[in-house]
Amino acid sequence: xxxxxxxxxxxxxxxxxxxxxxxxxxxxxxxxxxxxxxxxxxxxxxxxxxxxxxxxxxxxxxxxxxxxxxxxxxxxxxxxxxxxxxxxxxxxxxxxxxxxxxxxxxxxxxxxxxxxxxxxxxxxxxxxxxxxxx
Amino acid sequence: xxxxxxxxxxxxxxxxxxxxxxxxxxxxxxxxxxxxxxxxxxxxxxxxxxxxxxxxxxxxxxxxxxxxxxxxxxxxxxxxxxxxxxxxxxxxxxxxxxxxxxxxxxxxxxxxxxxxxxxxxxxxxxxxxxxxxxxxxxxxxxxxxxxxxxxxxxxxxxxxxxxxxxxxxxxxxxxxxxxxxxxxxxxxxxxxxxxxxxxxxxxxxxxxxxxxxxxxxxxxxxxxxxxxxxxxxxxxxxxxxxxxxxxxxxxxxxxxxxxxxxxxxxxxxxxxxxxxxxxxxxxxxxxxxxxxxxxxxxxxxxxxxxxxxxxxxxxxxxxxxxxxxxxxxxxxxxxxxxxxxxxxxxxxxxxxxxxxxxxxxxxxxxxxxxxxxxxxxxxxxxxxxxxxxxxxxxxxxxxxxxxxxxxxxxxxxxxxxxxxxxxxxxxxxxxxxxxxxxxxxxxxxxxxxxxxxxxxxxxxxxxxxxxxxxxxxxxxxxxxxxxxxxxxxxxxxxxxxxxxxxxxxxxxxxxxxxxxxxxxxxxxxxxxxxxxxxxxxxxxxxxxxxxxxxx
Numbered sequence: 272x273x274x275x276x277x278x279x280x281x282x283x284x285x286x287x288x289x290x291x292x293x294x295x296x297x298x299x300x301x302x303x304x305x306x307x308x309x310x311x312x313x314x315x316x317x318x319x320x321x322x323x324x325x326x327x328x329x330x331x332x333x334x335x336x337x338x339x340x341x342x343x344x345x346x347x348x349x350x351x352x353x354x355x356x357x358x359x360x361x362x363x364x365x366x367x368x369x370x371x372x373x374x375x376x377x378x379x380x381x382x383x384x385x386x387x388x389x390x391x392x393x394x395x396x397x398x399x400x401x402x403x404x405x
Numbered sequence: 406x407x408x409x410x411x412x413x414x415x416x417x418x419x420x421x422x423x424x425x426x427x428x429x430x431x432x433x434x435x436x437x438x439x440x441x442x443x444x445x446x447x448x449x450x451x452x453x454x455x456x457x458x459x460x461x462x463x464x465x466x467x468x469x470x471x472x473x474x475x476x477x478x479x480x481x482x483x484x485x486x487x488x489x490x491x492x493x494x495x496x497x498x499x500x501x502x503x504x505x506x507x508x509x510x511x512x513x514x515x516x517x518x519x520x521x522x523x524x525x526x527x528x529x530x531x532x533x534x535x536x537x538x539x540x541x542x543x544x545x546x547x548x549x550x551x552x553x554x555x556x557x558x559x560x561x562x563x564x565x566x567x568x569x570x571x572x573x574x575x576x577x578x579x580x581x582x583x584x585x586x587x588x589x590x591x592x593x594x595x596x597x598x599x600x601x602x603x604x605x606x607x608x609x610x611x612x613x614x615x616x617x618x619x620x621x622x623x624x625x626x627x628x629x630x631x632x633x634x635x636x637x638x639x640x641x642x643x644x645x646x647x648x649x650x651x652x653x654x655x656x657x658x659x660x661x662x663x664x665x666x667x668x669x670x671x672x673x674x675x676x677x678x679x680x681x682x683x684x685x686x687x688x689x690x691x692x693x694x695x696x697x698x699x700x701x702x703x704x705x706x707x708x709x710x711x712x713x714x715x716x717x718x719x720x721x722x723x724x725x726x727x728x729x730x731x732x733x734x735x736x737x738x739x740x741x742x743x744x745x746x747x748x749x750x751x752x753x754x755x756x757x758x759x760x761x762x763x764x765x766x767x768x769x770x771x772x773x774x775x776x777x778x779x780x781x782x783x784x785x786x787x788x789x790x791x792x793x794x795x796x797x798x799x800x801x802x803x804x805x806x807x808x809x810x811x812x813x814x815x816x817x818x819x820x821x822x823x824x825x826x827x828x829x830x831x832x833x834x835x836x837x838x839x840x841x842x843x844x845x846x847x848x849x850x851x852x853x854x855x856x857x858x859x860x861x862x863x864x865x866x867x868x869x870x871x872x873x874x875x876x877x878x879x880x881x882x883x884x885x886x887x888x889x890x891x892x893x894x895x896x897x898x899x900x901x902x903x904x905x906x907x908x909x910x911x912x913x914x915x916x917x918x919x920x921x922x923x924x925x926x927x928x929x930x931x932x933x934x935x936x937x938x939x940x941x942x943x944x945x946x947x948x949x950x951x952x953x954x955x956x
Binding site: 285286287288289290291294295297298299301307309311312313315337338339340341342343346366368369370385386387389390391 | 516517519520522527528529530531532535536600604605606644645646732735736737769770771772845848849852855856862865875878880881883951952954956
């Protein structure tokens, strides 16, 4: 049986319209052989979690540059918990100050990638840290 | 006529007339070695096609600049933009800036305000006051401009899908100060096409958005004549990853779409075209950027004259604001960003910009600190007052490289514009995802270039250091959101609900029909109907836009 491809949801939470990074990541993941679902702009945490469950993804990558990360990223983790889907791993990227990272990790975000990180490094992290869900 | 003769004629007529009105900064401009810096250097030999391709500053096709004396008369406007938190906090910052001698304001709005949501809307959670000031109703706008004489300052507002509402609030505040709409001046960005293509703060579908925009053009022509009704923006197209050629091509194609729409709405081209302004990015490749600005001016002049038959020279002049490229700033070794911004700012000045915002070194990390903003402003001042590049107009003209690159950018951009015309114009091409796909391909190639080390980013993929010291960053307090919600609730308790309902109903009727929307928005705003309530009326009738996702 062929190995199941890793399924990743790339999401843009909140009102932030800067999607260059999200789209580059989505495309790089696809080139890496992952299956990618991109939500498009202006998604609430509720919409992102519903899409992730419906699409049966293995992990969620959230891109955010608006400064609302401390509110919106933990909310996604909380909703996954409530829907008994906390095994879907969540990671984030964008303009996120170092100081905020410990709090985000405590809230359940597995990793935060700040500007300048290569798409290869992020893909490598996913391969190492995201086991396909069963 | 030889170039030397033409130049003498230009100096004696156009320049002399201009200087009589506004003298140059100095009687003579000289280098440290006492060599005279001429106003405008020209070849002393036969330069084929000089008049058609270059001409003189302030003359068609405006390749060498839109004013006859350019920075020898007055430097570009150093317009740093600011806004954060609540209206009260931003008001204090503006008063400080004005007391420090600034004559124009530039307002950054938070994302809920840009997207037509009140601070208490579910979609606003976490975003209130973050990237700009939160405005829910006229009450906030009154606070924002409290004690600021709107008859004397000019205000630039970075606002697009809700530009009509914010402009009406501004008009209403001015009226309360006793300043009539024909006395106020400023700019609204109001460029929705680039939002669909690159920046993402759109609400309604393109056709309805274009109606709102042409309503603004028509209303302002009659009632707010000193207002710049649109700033057609390539900046965000470049930030989304386009090349320099794509930036020019897609921006000017948007410009064509606005002019077309306004003409279709019954306006005469020379009635509104002089109030169109542009906004470009200044990226790292210095000489390509200079060529880009020169090419953009020449293309627009030709489009306006030849395609639209514009007669007023002001309709043919491409005036533009520039911002240095935020996307080139790195989180690694942030002080390196100061050098990047310097090169980019220099490109904007050598390219003849009318105003400039220089980014701060820490913007890849957070909103800029006060210290960083000052360094960014000082960068402009050093270029203006110390470098000497502002002492002669269009100093790189005649460079084999720059002229050749200007021609090439013009040619490649025109090829894109023709392609967009064939697809049915900018609006149609955007709905097919054409520009988005082109931009994303460029963005992806750029990123791959960095990752393969073909493109060097100093401090990121070369000359890196371990264990950098963390810089100090600006934080926006989370309390802004709760404070904003409380004042919104208090405002709603005081207003006349019946008047609000009636105004919103009237607005709805207008939106269903073909009336100009502006008087109805103004009426609603004055009853303290909120930004979210007004935007919701339009959402109900116009619907909302969903992007064409192309990866």
